[in-house]
Amino acid sequence: MATPKLYVDHLSQPCRSCLVLFRMAGIPCEEVRVTLGRQEQRKPEFLAVNPLGKVPALQDGDLCLPESSAIMQYMCSTRSLEDHWYPSNVRDRALINAAMAWHASSLRIGSMLTVWNRAITLNLGVPGNEQLVQSYGLPTLQAALKALDDVWLRDGSFVAGQAQISIADLLLACEVEQLCLLDGAVQGPGMEELLGPHSRLLAWLDRVRSACSPHYDDVHALLRKSRQRLVERKQAPGASKM
Amino acid sequence: MATPKLYVDHLSQPCRSCLVLFRMAGIPCEEVRVTLGRQEQRKPEFLAVNPLGKVPALQDGDLCLPESSAIMQYMCSTRSLEDHWYPSNVRDRALINAAMAWHASSLRIGSMLTVWNRAITLNLGVPGNEQLVQSYGLPTLQAALKALDDVWLRDGSFVAGQAQISIADLLLACEVEQLCLLDGAVQGPGMEELLGPHSRLLAWLDRVRSACSPHYDDVHALLRKSRQRLVERKQAPGASKM
Structure with missing residues (x-):
């Protein structure tokens, strides 16, 4: 599976929750910094990834996915993460x-x-x-x-x-x-x-x-x-x- | 499977989304009215079901579940709903x-x-x-x-x-x-x-x-x-x- 790109600002709390999950699960990913304090989320190249203009955003193949909870649910469903992260029960x-x-x-x-x-x-x-x-x-x-x-x-x-x-x-x-x-x-x-x-x-x-x-x-x-x-x-x- | 209870006020929009899903899918359920205008969500008997004091809430066997999106996701995962409601893809x-x-x-x-x-x-x-x-x-x-x-x-x-x-x-x-x-x-x-x-x-x-x-x-x-x-x-x- 190709390396996913994760667009984040470490000062954004939903971004940090995704980053901790990726690191804990050892999921390789390319971290792309989008600095909110410099309004980089309004730049055309980022809006092409997430037209909502918000971080985090995940690019996995041709899927562009916004929203931290959805990104984490998706990673748990597509990678072999330990069950406790998002129980199958x-x-x-x-x-x-x-x-x-x-x-x-x-x-x-x-x-x-x-x-x-x-x-x-x-x-x-x-x-x-x-x-x-x-x-x-x-x-x-x-x-x-x-x-x-x-x-x-x-x-x-x-x-x-x-x-x-x-x-x-x-x-x-x-x-x-x-x-x-x-x-x-x-x-x-x-x-x-x-x-x-x-x-x-x-x-x-x-x-x-x-x-x-x-x-x-x-x-x-x-x-x-x-x-x-x-x-x-x-x-x-x-x-x-x- | 026992009939689930759905606690709702029709004037609450998240309640209505659950109600439409239940009716469209023909899921039998007991509708329990919780009238927000009369503060019935603060009554002890309802707080025993949902201590957050919010509608909708679902009671399915011994599971008490709040939040409309979670209730709909759960119903799609436990009943035989058509796939388009919550695609398995x-x-x-x-x-x-x-x-x-x-x-x-x-x-x-x-x-x-x-x-x-x-x-x-x-x-x-x-x-x-x-x-x-x-x-x-x-x-x-x-x-x-x-x-x-x-x-x-x-x-x-x-x-x-x-x-x-x-x-x-x-x-x-x-x-x-x-x-x-x-x-x-x-x-x-x-x-x-x-x-x-x-x-x-x-x-x-x-x-x-x-x-x-x-x-x-x-x-x-x-x-x-x-x-x-x-x-x-x-x-x-x-x-x-x-």
Whole structure:
């Protein structure tokens, strides 16, 4: 089978979930960087691969596939990955599909709106929409973190009652990691404050990190650097007047 | 196999997509009404089925499954449905999974925020958040309708280049239908104005309605009634002062 191309930005959480899966499963792939901060997802050569203008995108032969959850489902169905990533048992698979669908409409929206408007805009030097964060983004994020802890991690060591790690864990964990950028935000809770009340979630996040070592940390290196830059800027004299 | 229970409100678009699939495939099921307008999704007896407090939810033996896309994927994997609903061909299936994932994070969010704040709040007699609609909901909805027309319906008669209807079409079409409630909104575009520029989308919507006749119209009857009530209220003398 020809080497697939994976179009990614390591600062994008759905991209990181795909990268961790590829590396954990030892799937050879050509990683093509699409830097969102430079608007490379709007360039014609990338739009020819994914007309939606979003990363990640997979090119496998003549198939161009968007959406991280679909990319991971597809890789599990076409390569010989260990069954726990996307169990063939129909009941387990259904619950993993449900967790990934829930991610897209709840945790992802809450996290994306909050992190974008409170942190990424600082990096880009554009104003954030604080009203949007307060009226929708942050409440959605906080409710989703509670549901992840209360419902999805209620039974079993991994998401949806699984005993071993699955692609749903990768998708959700990489989303939660994005919250570290809030440590550099001028206002509002940072990652520790947001996750603090959720002990099951914290223990699960450690399990995911550890199950995917060392690839997990490698894939998150750029995010950690970005967090560090934001925190340093916040601590610089006069930063609060920005 | 025991008769599954499907917990639904016909005014919820993801519920309607499941209902159309069950009826089209002739799957016997016990329909349990959970009326969102009466907050029945917060009642303990429903939270025991779906602790996320959302409809639809499926109970099949001892499996309790949330999320419309996961419910449809599961039904296609456990009952003898015609292959076009969720093709076994890995490439077609991947694109259908991608379309459903895209739905959750784009069209659904844009539609839900706009319809909720401009129409459903009128019915409930609570204030809508117009700032949220203008800064995020409506732009997201309009971009998603354009992407549905430009990208997902670019090739083939149905979503993602399929020649026959799939579960992705049901999910997306039932979301688009929800926009009819905007016809009763005090301000902003109604359904015709929103869909007008998108000729492929309009032709596709007709194909979905027709492919699922008469079940599609039956399942949408309550939505149409709700639209009618809003439109009549809007046209009543003095309504614009509300």
